Amino acid sequence: MFQSIAGNNVLEKSDLQPALKALKDRLMTKNVAEEIAEKLCESVAASLEGKKLGSFTRISSTVQTAMEEALLRILTPRRSIDILRDVHAAKERGTPYVIVFVGVNGVGKSTNLAKVAYWLLQHNLSVTLAACDTFRSGAVEQLRTHARRLQIPIFEKGYEKDPAVVAREAIQEASRNKSDVVLVDTAGRMQDNEPLMRALSKLINLNSPDLVLFVGEALVGNDAVDQLTKFNQKLADLSAVPSARLIDGILLTKFDTIDDKVGAALSMVYISGAPVMFVGCGQSYTDLKKLNVKSIVKTLLK
């Protein structure tokens, strides 16, 4: 694309600009948020400026290599969480391991909660579902259907109850029944909705779950940045306790609907620093995978 072959020249910003612009555009067509694509290009530029370019090396391929390294670094989790190990640790302590599923409306929280239940069952763990979406029509019946199909217990108190309290009672009941894991379903909410974010903060504070999983859909565009920033910010600001719990990990859904437009994965991880712990790639129980970082990077740069 860019023919300039610079032998032994020191790279200047202006040399890099065309290649970076092309790369930024490519990232954006792959559904990386504009802000993130921009920041990435800036940091790649900063890392290359002043460096010497080897003879017969194209600027475009130097930029591409630097970007590939940056992407790998961002997507490779700094904090690694091993759910199964942590569940067993909790089991030793005699308490159930609690996961709360949070996110905006319709992204796939409840469905993927059921997939995670199925995955845990396959590892011979016992699971209780907590129906803490006490708002949306049909939410309780939806979870009940999954509990019946998976033949696992569900704790529910119908609609219009305080979800924080329902969660607490569910955890108590799961403790009594020696359930290994409690999966807490919550209502979808927009990141700007103050009252609903406050209610979520209360649920998390009251129950100190082991894992707060943010569920986000791979379809989302630039809003991904806003969603994660605001969820974290609101959980921090609205918390009644000094050390607020934030998002621990990400569950990326609807990966089967986006072809090669895999950029949301990058936006979400970049902005939150949280790892993608699961990828939802379909509507049945077995459609849950681990993120393949290498293949994401490859697709982004293709």
Place this chain on the structure above:
Amino acid sequence: MVLAQLGGSISRALAQMSNATVIDEKVLNDCLNEISRALLQADVQFKMVRDMQTNIKRIVNLEALAAGTNKRRIMQQAVFTELCNMLDPGKPNFTPKKGKPSVVMFVGLQGSGKTTTCTKYAYYHQRKGFKPALVCADTFRAGAFDQLKQNATKAKIPFYGSYMESDPVKIAVEGVERFRQENCDLIIVDTSGRHKQEAALFEEMRQVSEATKPDLVIFVMDSSIGQAAFDQAQAFKQSVSVGAVIITKMDGHAKGGGALSAINAVEPGVTVFRTISFVVPLVCVCVTSVAATKSPVIFIGTGEHIDEFEVFDVKPFVSRLLGMGDWSGFMDK
């Protein structure tokens, strides 16, 4: 955050152009680049933004313009017209009429808001004197029938569905038949979420459509969707005859509660900036869905409650987006 800056960038780009003493190729390019950036930040498809740039440049052929013509105005008008065109494919091909039975089918991606919007649409028409009814042809999603049933019951709208039957075509046909006999004039069919990558799901949608012969197919799209929007929307259009679009979850982009009501504010100017931060993402999603389906946006969803639903009109939205009082002048000249 990002979105709040958007309206700002478009109007800033235009303002900068207004301030320039000489309008030349560079001023035009700077302005177009700034606008393009704003549109991309709001997830408008990459190719469309590029096409828009090309179109505007063609209209504003600087060299061809005679000396003495107001280049600035011509340029501003080109931007305005192009944005309007991107948004306005003309009237919907069908609007329900009271007393005349019609069938409206809702389709869209998983979780986009179909079921919720079906009830809003029914409720909106009920208050206008229609006799609506809801048919749940989603036999796939867990709890789908309960959801529709609870929504319909709250709104006192008759509904039809089944816990046992697994064939959506059969339910759709039975439901439509039942409500025709009961003289309902607006029979609304809710369907499962689906995506273009699963051919069997699209085939099912085609069959429901063929069996119920809807007068209008409405494509429901989530306003937070990114670059996949165009391909998905287009695939729906190619499978069933989508005639209108509804954009949901616009409340997710409201910066502060005031922005929503600002939409309805009569005086522009006072709330222009807050309005803009709300309208820009909306316009951008609309642009994409309109381009993909060649159908107009008829409503937007602004919350989870049944009355959080607004009629969508292109002209006032676009003129408010761009500006502002001085812009409305361009439309008539």
